[in-house]
Amino acid sequence: MNGLGRQLRIVMSERPSGPLEPRHFRAERVPVPPRGADEVLIRAGYVSVAPHARAVMQGPTYRPQLAVGEVIPSSVVGEVVEAPEGGPTPGTVVAAANAGWQEYSLVPLSAVRPLPRIGPLSHHLGLLGLNGLTGYFGMRSVAEVRPGQTVLVSGAAGGVGHLAGQIARVDGARVIGITSSDAKSAVLVDQLGFAAAVNRTSGTFVEELRAACPEGVDVYFDNVGGTVSDAVLPLLTHRARVVLVGVTSHYDADQPAPPSAALPVQAIAKSLRLEGFLVRDFAERWGTALEDLRAMASHGQVKVLEDIRDGLEAAPSALVGMMSGGNLGQLAVQLRPDPADWPTG
Numbered sequence: 001m002n003g004l005g006r007q008l009r010i011v012m013s014e015r016p017s018g019p020l021e022p023r024h025f026r027a028e029r030v031p032v033p034p035r036g037a038d039e040v041l042i043r044a045g046y047v048s049v050a051p052h053a054r055a056v057m058q059g060p061t062y063r064p065q066l067a068v069g070e071v072i073p074s075s076v077v078g079e080v081v082e083a084p085e086g087g088p089t090p091g092t093v094v095a096a097a098n099a100g101w102q103e104y105s106l107v108p109l110s111a112v113r114p115l116p117r118i119g120p121l122s123h124h125l126g127l128l129g130l131n132g133l134t135g136y137f138g139m140r141s142v143a144e145v146r147p148g149q150t151v152l153v154s155g156a157a158g159g160v161g162h163l164a165g166q167i168a169r170v171d172g173a174r175v176i177g178i179t180s181s182d183a184k185s186a187v188l189v190d191q192l193g194f195a196a197a198v199n200r201t202s203g204t205f206v207e208e209l210r211a212a213c214p215e216g217v218d219v220y221f222d223n224v225g226g227t228v229s230d231a232v233l234p235l236l237t238h239r240a241r242v243v244l245v246g247v248t249s250h251y252d253a254d255q256p257a258p259p260s261a262a263l264p265v266q267a268i269a270k271s272l273r274l275e276g277f278l279v280r281d282f283a284e285r286w287g288t289a290l291e292d293l294r295a296m297a298s299h300g301q302v303k304v305l306e307d308i309r310d311g312l313e314a315a316p317s318a319l320v321g322m323m324s325g326g327n328l329g330q331l332a333v334q335l336r337p338d339p340a341d342w343p344t345g
């Protein structure tokens, strides 16, 4: 027993078949489980809301398919309550990827990352968390963006996309974004330095995309797949690189969509290089990357967009909305106020 009593958590109540709805989730109060020998008990300050949560409700990803009754998986930023000897002391502020939508998560000690006292705390889920690292390694290590190239980002106003696009811009590329609204596109161009942004829901999307990329696309940083990627394929230049980051358009269905029939023909005809990756592939280099990301933000080269909702109960509707583009930037829910002495900027 840990003396913490009961906690609120959110589980999958029913496997969705078709678009996600709030009824696929259930909030419940259960005892906080006892800590295993190598586990750290974390009290959540923020939990992420990410498309991966929808993906595992559908089927296996890099982790097994979620079972009915299981907690929705997420990253967490919070305070250590209990840890094994030699681990972080209680009160240490940490991040961990393998947590969930619950007030208290048990995470293996090896997966817990103590955070430097650099604020705002929520940035450690986005810019200084998995999404910033995904944009960083996707652009710098997989795409190997070079100055003057045209880089196209799908899901460009999302948590990964808005950071990835800015990193490519810092590296000298001309960056184009794809979003689902003119308002989001305007933010990318007016506030984040994208050269152009195109609305995927426009009746003239394909024509607008071609006009925005008159020299073609050298790097396609793809967060969404599906019909958006079908529209991009003809624009790819000879030896273009396609960075396969996520397939958000496939997640909100009972079955993943089949791959595009046009892809092999285009890949052969243009000597394309397609490469998927998981941000954890680069775990040994996260430290340097986080320093670079922090420097880019503190020099004003990269701006952070966040969409933080209040309270764990807001998480299901936030994820439902995300599946139709309802977020701008990093989506998360806040469960507790930041520690009183945590820096704010």
Ligand SMILES: NC(=O)c1ccc[n+]([C@@H]2O[C@H](COP(=O)([O-])OP(=O)(O)OC[C@H]3O[C@@H](n4cnc5c(N)ncnc54)[C@H](OP(=O)(O)O)[C@@H]3O)[C@@H](O)[C@H]2O)c1
Binding pocket: 049, 050, 051, 052, 130, 131, 134, 155, 156, 157, 158, 159, 160, 161, 178, 179, 180, 181, 184, 200, 223, 224, 226, 228, 244, 245, 246, 247, 248, 249, 250, 277, 278, 279, 280, 322, 323, 324, 325, 326, 327, 329, 330, 331
């Ligand atoms: N490889 C890795 O290691 C790694 C790490 C982190 C995340 N990811 C992946 O990166 C992607 C982005 O994650 P995120 O957390 O930053 O999410 P996000 O981009 O903030 O949110 C998802 C966005 O996808 C777009 N979208 C939703 N349904 C769509 C559809 N049917 N067709 C096209 N676009 C649709 C929406 O933007 P618009 O409506 O504005 O287009 C929505 O805002 C996800 O696929 C995620 O799984 C991969």
